[in-house]
């Protein structure tokens with residue numbers, strides 16, 4: 022008798038454990054292989070040679086909804102049946118479905134085991150809670166799950182997904198604001214990915230509590246619906262995952278500049294004054310923020326008439342200084358008759374409800390609030406259209422906060438309904454649906470202009486609509502390092518455009534920490550300084566003359582790197598590879614990468630390695646992986662695969678460039694609106710291997726690039742032929758750079774540095 026059958030029948034019935042037992046029959050129709058056992062049904066779909074979906078349920082939802090997945094499965098596929106198994110083979114993968122009892126085991130095409138059900142327990146239910154137990158391989162590591170605390174290697178840790186307003190969270194708190202039920206397993210030199218597409222509260226245990234035998238994942242309800250990724254290489258798995266769930270679109274260029282925020286700048290005068298100070302001090306910046314106090318009594322889509330009496334005038338003045346404005350919006354609509362959004366929401370019945378039809382009321386900043394039901398298309402349209410109150414005066418960025426959704430006391434009752442679902446089933450997707458409504462609405466209103474959308478809560482696929490930030494951190498070194506791990510981990514789960522509150526939201530950072538964190542901010546996809554109400558002012562000039570100079574220098578460095586950064590974002594739009602990349606993406610089987618001393622290091626784009634350093638340390642051990650490296654600030658050369666102890670003064674965060682690295686830069690500008698000197702500086706660091714970089718430009722603000730109006734060329738370095746070349750230009754746009762300058766690093770005796778040449782659109786080649 023198979024063990025699972027034994028356990029199943031042997032359990033006292035009160036435990037209510039049901040294990041998917043033996044296969045009783047199967048059929049294939051319309052691209053779905055349906056397998057029946059006495060307890061459940063499993064459905065298998067193929068999405069591509071490297072992506073197989075398995076969904077197991079006692080009672081399938083006929084709508085089969087997904088907020089994340091945007092692709093369709095193949096219409097048909099072959100399988101082989103033997104007495105013991107049903108085997109599905111693609112060019113890359115084999116799924117062997119064991120019949121008695123039902124088990125799902127994945128292999129490479131060559132037959133190496135990638136991932137297997139735990140032979141004893143497989144998939145089972147306790148009430149509605151469904152869990153899949155899987156074999157834990159020797160030395161298996163796990164990365165992913167997005168915004169999760171803890172180590173880069175998640176082995177021996179357990180996590181819960183339940184989007185939560187988490188003020189005062191610590192480097193150990195779980196859950197936080199977002200849900201990305203996608204992880205990558207690494208063992209035996211092999212890689213696989215698994216995405217549990219289920220918005221219920223979900224659980225992942227990577228061998229935390231099972232005597233190193235079993236890992237498991239599951240959810241409080243719904244189907245055990247997962248996508249298995251079998252590509253070899255973490256980057257390829259990320260590419261597949263973002264093919265399935267979508268990729269970000271090009272962000273507005275201005276949103277990659279320096280962003281200054283605070284809860285709150287209390288008046289239009291204060292906002293303008295801060296913006297002016299940046300210009301006066303010649304510290305580059307692009308974005309000012311208005312937190313909740315710009316509103317009248319925290320009513321969304323209103324302006325405070327006393328403190329922000331003429332929003333358009335303020336925005337015109339900001340625009341004249343080349344600043345853009347981002348304003349916050351929360352989901353909670355204040356209960357107040359006469360307030361437009363409240364009246365309309367009541368009239369049209371747009372708010373989340375108790376089962377008896379009464380609107381749910383919870384407390385947030387405005388006091389008593391109702392919550393828009395973003396799961397309904399007409400509610401999203403209504404919400405999206407309301408942004409004219411912000412876009413008309415000229416706001417271009419929309420900061421979606423408190424959308425876990427947050428209510429004082431945290432727990433929205435489980436009987437509250439969103440769409441036709443109760444809160445527990447869809448809570449984890451609420452923030453994503455709010456971001457979607459905001460993106461769709463503002464994109465429509467703004468016509469050909471790109472909106473910038475930022476959200477705190479998210480679910481897999483949110484990259485299609487919005488950037489994210491990691492919520493209310495604290496001004497400590499531990500939080501700075503945690504923030505970097507969160508950024509690196511979110512990058513594995515398809516989110517490339519990420520920020521953390523530089524300086525820490527709560528508390529007051531020391532000047533040293535502020536300086537250090539700002540240096541790291543220059544190498545963070547979204548670079549935003551933000552602080553809680555009541556904290557000391559945080560702007561770059563609040564830290565003494567010397568520190569101001571260092572902060573300014575690092576912000577200038579950010580602006581120099583914008584051509585490289587914008588091209589790196591383009592890469593994210595094409596392949597899903599994030600801008601900030603844990604070293605585990607490229608060096609997945611190098612144990613040092615997971616060492617707690619080095620786990621925060623990351624690649625910033627293709628060429629730069631950044632090592633975060635606590636503000637109290639002025640030297641640091643850095644692990645340089647395979648390849649050879651140059652320190653960015655000195656061009657000092659290092660061989661890779663070694664730990665090096667380097668100087669790390671507050672003025673010089675350890676940043677390294679890979680040998681062969683190509684980094685297009687520009688001279689310092691005060692904002693992304695400024696033209697600059699028109700010279701694109703192509704920096705190249707000598708190396709033994711050929712390398713290339715896809716350089717991308719467009720107007721930075723519109724969707725014209727979707728019509729082919731962009732400028733793209735491949736920059737190549739060939740050490741054998743001793744040449745640097747630029748392919749002829751693809752796309753119908755002109756470059757904003759009229760001239761080119763090659764800047765060489767580590768090339769003894771080669772003198773090209775001073776040469777400035779015309780940036781013509783045909784092929785360009787220079788011999789070294």
Ligand code: GLC
Pocket residue numbers: 188283284312313349422423477492493526551552553
């Ligand atoms: C939340 C946000 C924070 C914001 C504050 C006031 O705590 O996470 O960024 O400043 O609300 O709106």
